[in-house]
Amino acid sequence: METPDHILVVDDDLGLRELLDRYFVGHGYRVTTVANGRQMREALANHRIDLIVLDLMLPGDDGLTLCRNLRANQSYDIPILMLTARGDEADRIVGLEMGADDYLTKPFAPRELLARIRSVLRRAEMLPRNLAVSEKARLFRFGEWKLDTAGRCLVDAHETVVSLSGAEYRLLRVFLDHPHHVLNRDQLLDLTQGREAEVFDRSIDLLVSRLRQRLGDDAREPSYIKTVRSEGYVFAVSVEALQAPS
Structure with a gap:
């Protein structure tokens, strides 16, 4: 039996973390949720993560900084889907240039986020072995x-x-x-x-x-x-x- 993909949600909104945890688990994924960059690094050190849902606005290091650091670290070539409450076009472009694989603006429907996650995971797996x-x-x-x-x-x-x-x-x-x-x-x-x-x-x-x-x-x-x-x-x-x- 295949191991389900493991999604790491990094967001300081507890209510959103709990909602996404329930929703993704209900659709067959493993889920870990954390509130900041320090907890994200701990999760990455302790788990095999297949995709990161990363909020742009975080306490301490923000999502752009965390994304840039992950892309500079050759140990982590993990797909990243970035979230933000901002609708600013510049934020979206900067996030993608930092190495994010996709971008979604809050508020969003969990179904749309799930569809984007599936698309990103398909892209990560589409090349032959x-x-x-x-x-x-x-x-x-x-x-x-x-x-x-x-x-x-x-x-x-x-x-x-x-x-x-x-x-x-x-x-x-x-x-x-x-x-x-x-x-x-x-x-x-x-x-x-x-x-x-x-x-x-x-x-x-x-x-x-x-x-x-x-x-x-x-x-x-x-x-x-x-x-x-x-x-x-x-x-x-x-x-x-x-x-x-x-």
Whole structure:
């Protein structure tokens, strides 16, 4: 029998924690609820967590800080769905750029949150098992570039640092983990964005174009990311994954 996915809810609203606990358990999930960043770190140290529901407004370290710290820590590549009472577009964008996988504004219906959680978990599990992410790699070397996974940035042959947006980083990680493997647009959209209400058919093409610009790749004759007609894209150069020191 499969072990149910384990959801960690981080929110300082006790009533909401209790409501989500009952609701998610009723739909077959394991649930742990905590009120702040310190308790979140304890839960992560003691449990295998499959997804974090993280409130933006928390006492002490806020949700953006916690999200950024989790994404900088290679031990935790856990999907994050961020909650906030704010409707500010800037907060949503910053949260996604920090590495959140989805975003929902309070108040919300538990059914909508559950649907988003299921979507995020599907994206996390959609790649075949032989396409696992290289979790322990600190640096990837390819062509004239290196990707620093801790700093989430590119470094060229002259040690010049090139910043990446959250979506650009996630797309490049997918390519670097699966070089010479054709990935279609639907896979790439789900793995890098996954917010169905906000994507459109060619948005992955725009993201690939932006990443090519970061890499200095000629769109007419690209060396790194090649277009495979009617199929998708393939990362066409060899990649060396360097392990982080133990």
